Amino acid sequence: MENREQWGSRVGFILAAIGSAIGLGNIWRFPYVAYENGGGAFLIPYFFALLTAGIPILILEFGVGRSKRGSAPLSFSRLSKRFEWLGWFQTFLSFGIITFYSVIIAWSINYMIFSFNLKWGDEPEAFFYGDQFLNLSDINGFNFGGIQWHIFIPLIIVWAALFLIISRGIKKGIEKLSLIFMPILLILMVIIVLRAIFLPGALEGLNHLFTPNFDYIVPWGSNPEWGQVWIAAYGQIFFSLSIAFAIMITYSSYLPKDKDVNNSAFITAFSNSGFSFLAAIGVFAAIGFMANQAGSDVSEVATAGLGLAFVAFPQIISEFPAFNEFFGVLFFLTLVVAGFTSAISIIEVVVSSIMDKLKVSRAKATAWICLIGFLISLIFITGTGLYFFDILDNFINSFGIVISGFLELILLGWFIKLATIREENNLVSDFKIGYWWDIMIKVVTPIMLLIMIILNFRNEFSESYGGYPLSTILIFGWGALAIMVVVSAIMSVIKWKDSQEGIR
Ligand code: PHE
Numbered sequence: 050m051e052n053r054e055q056w057g058s059r060v061g062f063i064l065a066a067i068g069s070a071i072g073l074g075n076i077w078r079f080p081y082v083a084y085e086n087g088g089g090a091f092l093i094p095y096f097f098a099l100l101t102a103g104i105p106i107l108i109l110e111f112g113v114g115r116s117k118r119g120s121a122p123l124s125f126s127r128l129s130k131r132f133e134w135l136g137w138f139q140t141f142l143s144f145g146i147i148t149f150y151s152v153i154i155a156w157s158i159n160y161m162i163f164s165f166n167l168k169w170g171d172e173p174e175a176f177f178y179g180d181q182f183l184n185l186s187d188i189n190g191f192n193f194g195g196i197q198w199h200i201f202i203p204l205i206i207v208w209a210a211l212f213l214i215i216s217r218g219i220k221k222g223i224e225k226l227s228l229i230f231m232p233i234l235l236i237l238m239v240i241i242v243l244r245a246i247f248l249p250g251a252l253e254g255l256n257h258l259f260t261p262n263f264d265y266i267v268p269w270g271s272n273p274e275w276g277q278v279w280i281a282a283y284g285q286i287f288f289s290l291s292i293a294f295a296i297m298i299t300y301s302s303y304l305p306k307d308k309d310v311n312n313s314a315f316i317t318a319f320s321n322s323g324f325s326f327l328a329a330i331g332v333f334a335a336i337g338f339m340a341n342q343a344g345s346d347v348s349e350v351a352t353a354g355l356g357l358a359f360v361a362f363p364q365i366i367s368e369f370p371a372f373n374e375f376f377g378v379l380f381f382l383t384l385v386v387a388g389f390t391s392a393i394s395i396i397e398v399v400v401s402s403i404m405d406k407l408k409v410s411r412a413k414a415t416a417w418i419c420l421i422g423f424l425i426s427l428i429f430i431t432g433t434g435l436y437f438f439d440i441l442d443n444f445i446n447s448f449g450i451v452i453s454g455f456l457e458l459i460l461l462g463w464f465i466k467l468a469t470i471r472e473e474n475n476l477v478s479d480f481k482i483g484y485w486w487d488i489m490i491k492v493v494t495p496i497m498l499l500i501m502i503i504l505n506f507r508n509e510f511s512e513s514y515g516g517y518p519l520s521t522i523l524i525f526g527w528g529a530l531a532i533m534v535v536v537s538a539i540m541s542v543i544k545w546k547d548s549q550e551g552i553r
Contacts, residue, residue: 053118054219056303061224063313065394066300068227069291070321071234072391073153076384077358079325080258080332082285086278089261094282102497103286104318105489106454107297108482109461111310112474114301120401121295122541124302128465135456137537139295140402142449145529146294147395147422149438151207152429154392156359157384158203164366164377200430208423210389215396216415219303223393230390237383238327244376245334248369254337257347258329280501284446289321291391293454295398302401311478332357339365358384396422408546436517437525443514444526447505449533455498462491 056062083091117124122136214222245251264270266278287293301310339361340347350361366377396418403414429438461467467487475481513522 054303055305057220057224059308059313061220061228062300062304062308063316064227064231065223065390066297066313066317067320068231068390069296069300069394070289070317070391071231071324071387072289072291073150073358073384073388074285074289074391075321075325076328076332076387079285079289080329081357082281083329084258084333086281087262087265087272088257089259090263090266091278091282092261093263094266094279095285098279098282098286098497099318099322101489102283102454102494103290103292104314105486105494106292106458107290107314107318108311108474108486109457109470109490110292110297111301111304111314112470113461114298115304115306115308115310115477116470116473117298118302118306120302120405121298121398122402123405124298125460126541126545128461132460132464133541134537135453135460136295136298137402137540138533139293139298139453139457140398141533141537142445142453143294143296143395143398144418144422145441145445145449145533147392148425149429149441150388150392150395151211151422151426152200152204152434152438154207154385154388155200155203155430157381157388158206159200160359160363161378161381161385163363164374164381166374197430201427204423204426204430207389207392208419208426211392211396211422212415212419214393215400215419216412218411219397223397226393227390230386234383234386234390235324237379237386238324238331241376241379241383242327242331242334244369245331245338248334248338248341250337250339250341251334252337253340253347254333254335255330257337258333276500276504279497280447280504283497283501284450287450287454288446289325290318291394293450293457294395295402296394299398299401300394307477309478310474311480311482335365336361339368342368402540406540406543406545433521436515437521439515440517440521440525441529444530447509448502449530451498451501451505455495455502458490458495458498462487462495467491 056065083095086094113124113128117127119127120136121139122133125136126133214226216222217225246255265272266275268275272278291297304310336350337347340350343350362380363377366373366380369376396415399418400411400414403409403418404411407414428434461470467490471482471486513519514526
């Protein structure tokens with residue numbers, strides 16, 4: 050147990066944690082979620098969720114990983130034998146994400162290549178460009194329609210790169226990559242934002258994003274669906290900070306025992322939010338420019354979801370006054386870099402759990418996990434693959450992660466001595482956290498999550514997600530979650546290879 054790998058430096062750990070947090074979620078997700086949910090007013094539920102859930106849970110997970118020194122299943126089982134299942138469930142939720150997250154990175158690579166001649170619209174194989182992107186042939190059922198080969202090669206590159214980095218381990222693989230990629234990511238983003246805010250019309254875009262629509266987020270306002278705004282804020286915080294996904298527990302399990310966690314949690318959380326704001330400014334400045342070019346209103350051109358990055362942006366970049374190719378490449382490179390550092394954190398979570406449980410070598414665990422992940426991700430580069438992953442993404446975010454977060458808080462808050470974790474954290478940290486933290490973990494956030502779970506179930510049963518055929522919802526939604534629950538149960542009854550590990 051004592052020869053567990055370790056980070057080489059505190060900066061390395063923090064940059065890796067920030068690398069996991071900052072991902073595609075900050076660039077394409079945050080801007081449109083904020084926009085759709087009341088613009089500037091969204092920042093109120095967003096900060097509420099950050100302070101009551103995001104930061105407290107980060108502190109909790111960093112603390113658990115640092116003191117229990119194991120992957121999520123191992124750390125949880127060291128807290129109590131009965132908690133192990135939750136560690137596996139979180140691990141498999143992460144694994145579920147990587148199966149389609151890797152595909153989005155592959156698209157980004159593809160689009161980066163298209164950017165060199167800006168011919169994305171004309172390439173015959175780029176049939177997912179433009180309207181067709183979100184309007185694939187046949188949504189009534191399973192149209193696998195074969196693999197789209199132009200995404201196949203980038204997808205192989207993504208998985209091969211994941212394998213190469215993770216098999217090198219914590220210090221030589223993940224830490225080294227984070228030390229190089231994170232500064233590059235920041236520089237790329239700053240260049241893009243600086244370009245975007247000086248485009249004609251940029252200001253209108255920013256006005257649109259930041260004009261607060263307070264009416265929209267309160268029960269007495271104009272929006273009968275105001276509760277959804279709060280749900281979206283919590284959802285964004287969990288996804289964006291990679292919490293309740295086993296990730297932060299795993300990363301902090303490689304910390305030397307005497308290293309700060311409280312301050313690191315604040316640094317990680319604020320860097321992540323800062324990057325999200327930066328991205329939102331860039332994105333909305335660009336959308337303002339697009340509206341300006343088209344002579345229309347910003348609200349008409351703002352698109353949500355994946356269409357933002359893969360439909361609106363190619364169009365916007367093509368209309369840039371100069372250096373279009375350059376900015377096209379830069380934008381999609383930014384997506385690739387941001388996505389890749391998040392993807393490695395997910396693979397590490399699974400690898401670390403398998404290594405702990407089955408005592409296999411890192412190389413072997415990584416090879417198997419990358420192979421299985423790659424094979425599953427192939428589903429998402431077929432005909433209606435886009436819909437399948439939209440469903441999976443939605444179910445992981447509206448059910449998987451809220452349930453995982455809720456259970457984590459109840460188990461750690463009420464079934465063990467939570468105050469011990471706080472006291473241990475305070476002993477090693479730059480500054481101390483107070484009793485407010487216990488209240489967030491034990492009371493405030495569980496209540497919010499419970500409300501979310503109830504509302505999400507109610508929504509899903511009154512009107513199933515996205516109007517997809519029931520068969521696809523059953524398989525890629527409920528079915529996928531059920532598989533995660535069952536496989537987690539199987540993993541947690543298997544005996545620990547080294548009987549010493551399970552106890553403690
Ligand atoms: N936090 C990452 C993002 O914002 C996504 C992610 C979610 C990564 C869950 C790992 C686990 O894109």
